[in-house]
Amino acid sequence: MEDVKIEDVIKIEDIIKQENLVFSKTKNLTDKTMSFCPGCGHGVAHRITMEVLEEMGISEDTIGIAPVGCSVLAYEFMNIDMQQAAHGRAPAVATGLKRVYPDKYVFTYQGDGDLAAIGTGETIHACNRGENIVIIFVNNGIYGMTGGQMAPTTLAGMKTSTSPYGRDVETMGAPLKITEVVALLPGTCYVTRQSVHTPGNVRKAKKAIRKAFENQKAKKGLSFIEIVSNCNSGWKMTPVDSNKWMEENMFPFYPLGDIKDEFKLLQK
């Protein structure tokens, strides 16, 4: 068979036309290539957060707080004013900022090691005070940036570089359901657990983030959004396998859905 090149049949110039444009990247993301591993959920979580700000028309009034961890460079990709906080301290930094700018929007974007290990104190107390901020918590059960060590949310029996024989809950403690903990605190208005591994879940997660910022607009207090995500590099799987593993192992322990809304617990 004769070689037929695709570009001979379909001319790209015929496709890239204004009238054919059905999707574009939000202006709230920079053009910088993201540093996340291909297949990781962080990029999607970044995008839907930035889309929400644009759709609500609050980009110019929003300041984000980046953590230490895989998303330490969030400020390279999010095209808004940003501060980078010390490991675990983002809720305190956000508190300090929000208290002097009560009419601006402030959110933190943190991973599990940052939020649920070294920053547990800052997380609990910001939630307990009901700081009028949004916390976006990406839980992939591992320290991705430092090379796959055990996190507070690592599942029982899960192998990581610092639990090479699996997490032994007898000696290493059980995985911490920090989201259920903060749901019990009076200051949290809205607490939910989402994922971004399917188109449907991305839509639900984005809706949750929108609701969180609407809560901040209405000065209701703290909204806490956990996004259970894969870490295909840290879990040493392909992106597809990691999402399947996440559904089969992470979701039974970290079930998706709203935990608290309008200050009322929805689950026991």
Next chain:
Amino acid sequence: MGELRLMKGNEAIAEAAIRSGVDAYYGYPITPQSEILEYLMSEEPYKRTGMVVLQAESEIASVNMVYGAGAGGKKAMTTSSSPGISLMQEGLSYIAGAEIPCLIVNVVRGGPGLGTIQPSQSDYFQTTKGGGHGDYRLIALAPASVQEMSDFVKLGFELAFKYRNPVMLQADGVIGQMMEKVELFDQMPRLTDQEIIAKYPWATTGKPKSRERNIITSLDLEALKQEEFNLHLQRKYKEVTENETRYELVNCEDAEYLLVAYGSSARISLKTVQLAREKGLKVGLVRPITLWPFPSKIISELADKVKGMLCVEMSAGQMIEDVILATLGKTKVLHYGRLGGVIPSPDEVLVALETQIIGGK
């Protein structure tokens, strides 16, 4: 003349904070400085000026709240005492690295560890030599009176914003707890958000379409860029050293012997100078007001003229290292100090001066 009041040093700090137009105070209780938070909570400055006062869950949280507000261009401060200041070192390093202007007050107590609640000056190394990680400097002011507790809050913020650098006001338990007459300065207005945007274009106030986004961070993973940033810091520190070194000289013109002391030790040494002069001894006092930048130049010049210097500190001898570096062996430099919260008397300083410096070999 401003309003006169009899106040504790700690209260003077709190009142000066309100009058300086501070936007936010974040703090955590610790003796001997809890009166600052107590005074602010009872004064309700949010009603007077709109100033935020919040009790944090820890000193770690306090200093990071200061980071957040300061990065937004607001005047933010915290206060603590030695063990709490140790907890803040991480935050101070980040604040210095992100070039956030702010004021930190340390009402020093004796250490190490939980130590004692009694006054001390044993945090000099921590204040002037780092404390946190990395090549950074705090501008360090050392008040020696309740008046200066008030005045240095205002001065501290001026320097912090002039150089985009954290300022440490290092007092001690004596000055924090003692009462003196203070002339308070008049109420200064807090800056409006629009004024902050105009004055501090680097602040994270929300990105309008008219400018690039503002990023407050201390991170740069590229070694050459990080080196360039560090060199920028060093250039700034050089400028601060040239412009902001402050000290006080007492009876130094004809002095044959000098006491070198700051803070409460300087107050005690001032009396020693008087006692020595009554005995016909030509003794003077050099009082560093900025612990960093240290007044090395004047101490070096004086070292050419005198027969010896005695460094008086409520520590095992920390500032003396800077005096030795400044004098480079040109004159005898010895230390006299009391430790662990004990305050030396003017008489015992005089005995030390007479036996170690004047009569000693």
